[in-house]
Amino acid sequence: MTLIDGKALADKMAIALKVKVDDLKNFGVTPGLIVILVGENPASQVYVRNKERRATAAGFNSEVIRLAEETTETDLLALIAELNADGKWHGILVQLPLPNHISEEKVLLAIDPDKDVDGFHPTNMGRLWSGNPVMIPSTPAGIMVMLDEYGVDLEGKTALVIGRSNIVGKPMAQMLLDKNATVTIAHSRTKNLSELAKQADILVVAIGRGNFVTADFVKKGAVVIDVGMNRDENGKLIGDVKFDEVEPLASLITPVPGGVGPMTITMLMEQTYEAAKRTLTKN
Numbered sequence: 001m002t003l004i005d006g007k008a009l010a011d012k013m014a015i016a017l018k019v020k021v022d023d024l025k026n027f028g029v030t031p032g033l034i035v036i037l038v039g040e041n042p043a044s045q046v047y048v049r050n051k052e053r054r055a056t057a058a059g060f061n062s063e064v065i066r067l068a069e070e071t072t073e074t075d076l077l078a079l080i081a082e083l084n085a086d087g088k089w090h091g092i093l094v095q096l097p098l099p100n101h102i103s104e105e106k107v108l109l110a111i112d113p114d115k116d117v118d119g120f121h122p123t124n125m126g127r128l129w130s131g132n133p134v135m136i137p138s139t140p141a142g143i144m145v146m147l148d149e150y151g152v153d154l155e156g157k158t159a160l161v162i163g164r165s166n167i168v169g170k171p172m173a174q175m176l177l178d179k180n181a182t183v184t185i186a187h188s189r190t191k192n193l194s195e196l197a198k199q200a201d202i203l204v205v206a207i208g209r210g211n212f213v214t215a216d217f218v219k220k221g222a223v224v225i226d227v228g229m230n231r232d233e234n235g236k237l238i239g240d241v242k243f244d245e246v247e248p249l250a251s252l253i254t255p256v257p258g259g260v261g262p263m264t265i266t267m268l269m270e271q272t273y274e275a276a277k278r279t280l281t282k283n
Protein backbone atom coordinates (compact mmCIF):
# COMPACT_ATOMS: atom_id res chain seq x y z
CA MET A 1 0.00 0.00 0.00
CA THR A 2 1.14 3.51 -0.77
CA LEU A 3 -0.33 6.52 0.93
CA ILE A 4 -1.51 9.38 -1.30
CA ASP A 5 -0.10 12.35 0.56
CA GLY A 6 -2.51 15.16 -0.28
CA LYS A 7 -0.93 17.51 2.22
CA ALA A 8 2.55 17.15 0.69
CA LEU A 9 1.19 17.61 -2.83
CA ALA A 10 -0.78 20.67 -1.71
CA ASP A 11 2.38 22.17 -0.19
CA LYS A 12 4.35 21.47 -3.36
CA MET A 13 1.69 23.08 -5.54
CA ALA A 14 1.52 26.10 -3.23
CA ILE A 15 5.18 26.88 -3.95
CA ALA A 16 4.66 26.64 -7.70
CA LEU A 17 1.50 28.77 -7.44
CA LYS A 18 3.35 31.56 -5.65
CA VAL A 19 5.77 31.74 -8.59
CA LYS A 20 2.91 31.85 -11.13
CA VAL A 21 1.16 34.58 -9.11
CA ASP A 22 4.30 36.72 -8.93
CA ASP A 23 4.56 36.44 -12.69
CA LEU A 24 0.93 37.46 -13.19
CA LYS A 25 1.47 40.48 -10.96
CA ASN A 26 4.04 41.69 -13.49
CA PHE A 27 1.11 42.02 -15.87
CA GLY A 28 -0.78 44.13 -13.36
CA VAL A 29 -3.18 41.45 -12.11
CA THR A 30 -3.34 40.14 -8.53
CA PRO A 31 -5.70 37.18 -8.06
CA GLY A 32 -8.50 38.04 -5.65
CA LEU A 33 -10.55 35.54 -3.65
CA ILE A 34 -13.43 36.63 -1.46
CA VAL A 35 -15.24 34.28 0.87
CA ILE A 36 -18.65 34.91 2.40
CA LEU A 37 -19.44 33.09 5.60
CA VAL A 38 -22.95 33.34 7.04
CA GLY A 39 -23.43 32.27 10.66
CA GLU A 40 -21.23 30.51 13.16
CA ASN A 41 -20.80 26.92 11.95
CA PRO A 42 -17.56 25.91 13.77
CA ALA A 43 -16.33 23.53 11.02
CA SER A 44 -16.78 26.32 8.48
CA GLN A 45 -14.73 28.68 10.65
CA VAL A 46 -11.71 26.34 10.62
CA TYR A 47 -11.98 25.70 6.92
CA VAL A 48 -12.35 29.37 6.02
CA ARG A 49 -9.31 30.25 8.12
CA ASN A 50 -7.22 27.60 6.27
CA LYS A 51 -8.30 29.07 2.97
CA GLU A 52 -7.43 32.59 4.01
CA ARG A 53 -3.97 31.43 5.06
CA ARG A 54 -3.33 29.65 1.75
CA ALA A 55 -4.58 32.62 -0.27
CA THR A 56 -2.37 35.07 1.60
CA ALA A 57 0.65 32.77 1.27
CA ALA A 58 0.10 32.63 -2.50
CA GLY A 59 0.14 36.42 -2.69
CA PHE A 60 -3.56 36.83 -3.45
CA ASN A 61 -5.86 39.60 -2.39
CA SER A 62 -8.06 37.75 0.05
CA GLU A 63 -10.93 38.72 2.27
CA VAL A 64 -13.53 36.97 4.37
CA ILE A 65 -16.90 38.63 4.91
CA ARG A 66 -18.51 37.27 8.04
CA LEU A 67 -22.26 37.84 8.20
CA ALA A 68 -24.67 37.23 11.07
CA GLU A 69 -26.81 34.08 11.06
CA GLU A 70 -29.94 36.24 10.65
CA THR A 71 -28.72 37.96 7.46
CA THR A 72 -31.58 38.05 4.93
CA GLU A 73 -31.46 36.41 1.53
CA THR A 74 -32.08 39.82 -0.07
CA ASP A 75 -29.05 41.34 1.65
CA LEU A 76 -26.84 38.41 0.69
CA LEU A 77 -27.95 38.61 -2.96
CA ALA A 78 -27.25 42.34 -2.98
CA LEU A 79 -23.75 41.74 -1.64
CA ILE A 80 -23.07 39.12 -4.32
CA ALA A 81 -24.22 41.55 -7.03
CA GLU A 82 -21.76 44.10 -5.69
CA LEU A 83 -18.87 41.61 -5.69
CA ASN A 84 -19.76 40.42 -9.20
CA ALA A 85 -19.21 43.96 -10.41
CA ASP A 86 -15.96 44.50 -8.48
CA GLY A 87 -12.92 43.78 -10.65
CA LYS A 88 -10.74 43.16 -7.60
CA TRP A 89 -12.37 39.75 -7.09
CA HIS A 90 -11.81 36.86 -9.51
CA GLY A 91 -13.26 34.23 -7.22
CA ILE A 92 -16.36 34.52 -5.05
CA LEU A 93 -17.09 31.66 -2.68
CA VAL A 94 -20.16 31.45 -0.46
CA GLN A 95 -19.44 28.88 2.22
CA LEU A 96 -22.03 26.10 2.43
CA PRO A 97 -24.20 25.13 4.20
CA LEU A 98 -26.23 28.33 4.47
CA PRO A 99 -28.82 28.97 7.20
CA ASN A 100 -32.19 27.38 6.38
CA HIS A 101 -33.96 30.66 5.61
CA ILE A 102 -31.65 31.33 2.66
CA SER A 103 -32.09 29.46 -0.63
CA GLU A 104 -28.80 27.88 -1.62
CA GLU A 105 -30.03 27.55 -5.18
CA LYS A 106 -30.82 31.27 -5.50
CA VAL A 107 -27.49 32.24 -4.01
CA LEU A 108 -25.45 29.98 -6.28
CA LEU A 109 -27.38 31.27 -9.31
CA ALA A 110 -26.56 34.85 -8.34
CA ILE A 111 -22.78 34.39 -8.54
CA ASP A 112 -21.25 35.37 -11.89
CA PRO A 113 -20.32 31.99 -13.43
CA ASP A 114 -16.91 33.38 -14.38
CA LYS A 115 -16.23 34.14 -10.68
CA ASP A 116 -17.83 30.96 -9.36
CA VAL A 117 -14.61 29.41 -8.12
CA ASP A 118 -16.52 26.47 -6.59
CA GLY A 119 -17.95 25.51 -9.98
CA PHE A 120 -21.42 25.11 -8.42
CA HIS A 121 -23.35 27.41 -10.77
CA PRO A 122 -25.57 25.46 -13.23
CA THR A 123 -23.69 27.10 -16.10
CA ASN A 124 -20.43 25.66 -14.83
CA MET A 125 -22.02 22.27 -14.15
CA GLY A 126 -23.26 22.29 -17.74
CA ARG A 127 -19.88 23.34 -19.09
CA LEU A 128 -18.28 20.41 -17.26
CA TRP A 129 -20.82 17.85 -18.48
CA SER A 130 -20.61 19.08 -22.05
CA GLY A 131 -16.85 18.59 -22.13
CA ASN A 132 -15.93 22.27 -21.94
CA PRO A 133 -14.98 22.80 -18.28
CA VAL A 134 -14.20 26.31 -17.00
CA MET A 135 -14.70 26.53 -13.22
CA ILE A 136 -14.95 23.03 -11.72
CA PRO A 137 -15.67 21.78 -8.20
CA SER A 138 -12.45 21.71 -6.19
CA THR A 139 -12.84 18.41 -4.38
CA PRO A 140 -13.10 16.16 -7.46
CA ALA A 141 -10.58 18.39 -9.27
CA GLY A 142 -8.07 17.79 -6.47
CA ILE A 143 -8.73 14.06 -6.63
CA MET A 144 -7.95 14.03 -10.36
CA VAL A 145 -4.65 15.81 -9.70
CA MET A 146 -3.75 13.27 -6.99
CA LEU A 147 -4.56 10.32 -9.28
CA ASP A 148 -2.39 11.82 -11.99
CA GLU A 149 0.47 12.60 -9.61
CA TYR A 150 0.52 8.99 -8.38
CA GLY A 151 0.43 7.60 -11.91
CA VAL A 152 -3.04 6.05 -11.83
CA ASP A 153 -4.06 5.22 -15.39
CA LEU A 154 -7.85 5.46 -15.65
CA GLU A 155 -8.20 4.31 -19.25
CA GLY A 156 -10.72 1.43 -19.38
CA LYS A 157 -10.71 0.99 -15.60
CA THR A 158 -13.87 0.56 -13.57
CA ALA A 159 -14.57 3.39 -11.14
CA LEU A 160 -17.28 3.44 -8.51
CA VAL A 161 -18.27 6.76 -7.01
CA ILE A 162 -20.28 6.37 -3.81
CA GLY A 163 -22.31 9.56 -3.32
CA ARG A 164 -24.25 11.65 -5.85
CA SER A 165 -24.00 15.23 -4.60
CA ASN A 166 -23.69 18.13 -7.03
CA ILE A 167 -20.46 19.17 -5.36
CA VAL A 168 -18.59 15.86 -5.28
CA GLY A 169 -20.23 12.70 -6.65
CA LYS A 170 -21.66 13.97 -9.93
CA PRO A 171 -18.72 16.10 -11.06
CA MET A 172 -16.33 13.33 -9.95
CA ALA A 173 -18.11 10.85 -12.21
CA GLN A 174 -17.85 13.19 -15.18
CA MET A 175 -14.13 13.83 -14.63
CA LEU A 176 -13.39 10.10 -14.42
CA LEU A 177 -15.51 9.47 -17.51
CA ASP A 178 -13.55 12.13 -19.35
CA LYS A 179 -10.40 10.06 -18.68
CA ASN A 180 -12.08 7.00 -20.20
CA ALA A 181 -12.90 5.14 -17.01
CA THR A 182 -16.11 3.12 -16.91
CA VAL A 183 -18.03 4.89 -14.18
CA THR A 184 -20.83 3.82 -11.86
CA ILE A 185 -22.48 6.16 -9.37
CA ALA A 186 -23.81 4.48 -6.23
CA HIS A 187 -25.72 6.03 -3.34
CA SER A 188 -27.67 5.28 -0.19
CA ARG A 189 -30.38 3.33 -2.09
CA THR A 190 -27.96 1.17 -4.08
CA LYS A 191 -28.56 -2.54 -3.51
CA ASN A 192 -25.64 -4.90 -2.84
CA LEU A 193 -23.26 -1.99 -2.53
CA SER A 194 -20.36 -3.98 -1.12
CA GLU A 195 -20.48 -6.49 -4.00
CA LEU A 196 -20.56 -3.65 -6.51
CA ALA A 197 -17.71 -1.85 -4.77
CA LYS A 198 -15.60 -5.00 -4.73
CA GLN A 199 -15.47 -4.93 -8.53
CA ALA A 200 -14.07 -1.41 -8.77
CA ASP A 201 -10.48 -0.59 -9.71
CA ILE A 202 -11.01 2.93 -8.37
CA LEU A 203 -13.28 3.62 -5.41
CA VAL A 204 -14.23 7.20 -4.50
CA VAL A 205 -16.19 7.43 -1.28
CA ALA A 206 -18.23 10.56 -0.56
CA ILE A 207 -21.21 9.28 1.36
CA GLY A 208 -20.72 11.23 4.59
CA ARG A 209 -20.83 8.33 7.05
CA GLY A 210 -17.83 7.63 9.23
CA ASN A 211 -16.01 4.30 8.68
CA PHE A 212 -18.73 3.18 6.24
CA VAL A 213 -16.46 1.38 3.77
CA THR A 214 -14.94 -1.72 5.33
CA ALA A 215 -12.58 -4.39 3.96
CA ASP A 216 -15.45 -6.31 2.32
CA PHE A 217 -16.07 -3.37 -0.06
CA VAL A 218 -12.58 -3.39 -1.51
CA LYS A 219 -10.90 -5.43 -4.22
CA LYS A 220 -7.25 -6.24 -3.65
CA GLY A 221 -5.10 -3.63 -5.39
CA ALA A 222 -7.88 -1.04 -5.69
CA VAL A 223 -7.23 2.69 -5.46
CA VAL A 224 -9.30 4.12 -2.58
CA ILE A 225 -10.12 7.83 -2.29
CA ASP A 226 -11.81 8.97 0.92
CA VAL A 227 -13.74 12.26 0.70
CA GLY A 228 -15.36 11.83 4.12
CA MET A 229 -15.05 14.41 6.91
CA ASN A 230 -16.80 13.06 9.98
CA ARG A 231 -16.22 13.37 13.71
CA ASP A 232 -16.14 10.22 15.80
CA GLU A 233 -17.51 10.06 19.37
CA ASN A 234 -14.28 11.61 20.70
CA GLY A 235 -14.47 14.50 18.23
CA LYS A 236 -11.64 13.08 16.14
CA LEU A 237 -11.77 13.69 12.37
CA ILE A 238 -12.46 10.42 10.51
CA GLY A 239 -13.15 9.53 6.89
CA ASP A 240 -15.87 7.43 5.26
CA VAL A 241 -13.36 4.59 4.91
CA LYS A 242 -12.28 2.35 7.78
CA PHE A 243 -8.65 3.06 7.09
CA ASP A 244 -6.87 0.39 9.17
CA GLU A 245 -8.96 -2.37 7.64
CA VAL A 246 -8.89 -1.18 4.02
CA GLU A 247 -5.29 0.04 3.82
CA PRO A 248 -3.70 -3.44 3.53
CA LEU A 249 -5.92 -4.21 0.52
CA ALA A 250 -5.50 -0.96 -1.39
CA SER A 251 -2.65 -0.22 -3.80
CA LEU A 252 -3.13 3.49 -3.08
CA ILE A 253 -5.23 5.18 -0.42
CA THR A 254 -5.87 8.72 0.84
CA PRO A 255 -5.78 9.38 4.59
CA VAL A 256 -8.16 11.65 6.52
CA PRO A 257 -6.90 14.18 7.43
CA GLY A 258 -4.08 14.93 5.01
CA GLY A 259 -5.63 13.55 1.82
CA VAL A 260 -8.48 15.08 -0.17
CA GLY A 261 -9.07 18.10 2.15
CA PRO A 262 -5.81 19.99 1.58
CA MET A 263 -6.08 19.42 -2.17
CA THR A 264 -9.59 20.91 -2.19
CA ILE A 265 -8.18 24.19 -0.94
CA THR A 266 -5.28 23.98 -3.40
CA MET A 267 -7.67 23.66 -6.34
CA LEU A 268 -9.68 26.66 -5.17
CA MET A 269 -6.47 28.67 -5.27
CA GLU A 270 -5.48 27.31 -8.67
CA GLN A 271 -8.87 28.17 -10.11
CA THR A 272 -8.82 31.68 -8.68
CA TYR A 273 -5.42 32.14 -10.30
CA GLU A 274 -6.73 30.81 -13.65
CA ALA A 275 -9.76 33.13 -13.45
CA ALA A 276 -7.48 36.09 -12.80
CA LYS A 277 -5.28 35.10 -15.72
CA ARG A 278 -8.30 34.90 -18.03
CA THR A 279 -9.09 38.57 -17.38
CA LEU A 280 -5.84 39.42 -19.20
CA THR A 281 -6.95 37.89 -22.47
CA LYS A 282 -10.57 39.00 -22.19
CA ASN A 283 -10.13 42.57 -23.37
Ligand SMILES: Nc1nc(=O)c2c([nH]1)NC[C@@H]1CN(c3ccc(C(=O)N[C@@H](CCC(=O)O)C(=O)O)cc3)C=[N+]21
Nearest residue numbers: 047093094095096097118257258259260261262264265
Ligand atom coordinates in the same frame (compact mmCIF):
# COMPACT_ATOMS: atom_id res chain seq x y z
N1 LIG B 1 -18.77 26.87 -0.99
C1 LIG B 1 -18.10 25.89 -0.40
N2 LIG B 1 -17.03 25.35 -1.01
C2 LIG B 1 -16.32 24.33 -0.41
O1 LIG B 1 -15.32 23.84 -0.99
C3 LIG B 1 -16.74 23.85 0.87
C4 LIG B 1 -17.88 24.44 1.45
N3 LIG B 1 -18.53 25.44 0.79
N4 LIG B 1 -18.33 24.03 2.66
C5 LIG B 1 -17.63 23.03 3.43
C6 LIG B 1 -16.84 22.07 2.57
C7 LIG B 1 -15.77 21.33 3.32
N5 LIG B 1 -14.51 21.70 2.71
C8 LIG B 1 -13.25 21.35 3.20
C9 LIG B 1 -12.08 21.62 2.53
C10 LIG B 1 -10.84 21.34 3.07
C11 LIG B 1 -10.74 20.73 4.30
C12 LIG B 1 -9.39 20.43 4.85
O2 LIG B 1 -8.41 21.09 4.59
N6 LIG B 1 -9.24 19.39 5.70
C13 LIG B 1 -8.00 19.02 6.35
C14 LIG B 1 -8.09 18.98 7.87
C15 LIG B 1 -9.05 19.90 8.52
C16 LIG B 1 -9.18 19.64 10.02
O3 LIG B 1 -8.21 19.19 10.65
O4 LIG B 1 -10.29 19.88 10.54
C17 LIG B 1 -7.58 17.62 5.94
O5 LIG B 1 -8.42 16.85 5.46
O6 LIG B 1 -6.41 17.28 6.13
C18 LIG B 1 -11.87 20.43 4.97
C19 LIG B 1 -13.11 20.73 4.43
C20 LIG B 1 -14.79 22.57 1.69
N7 LIG B 1 -16.09 22.83 1.56
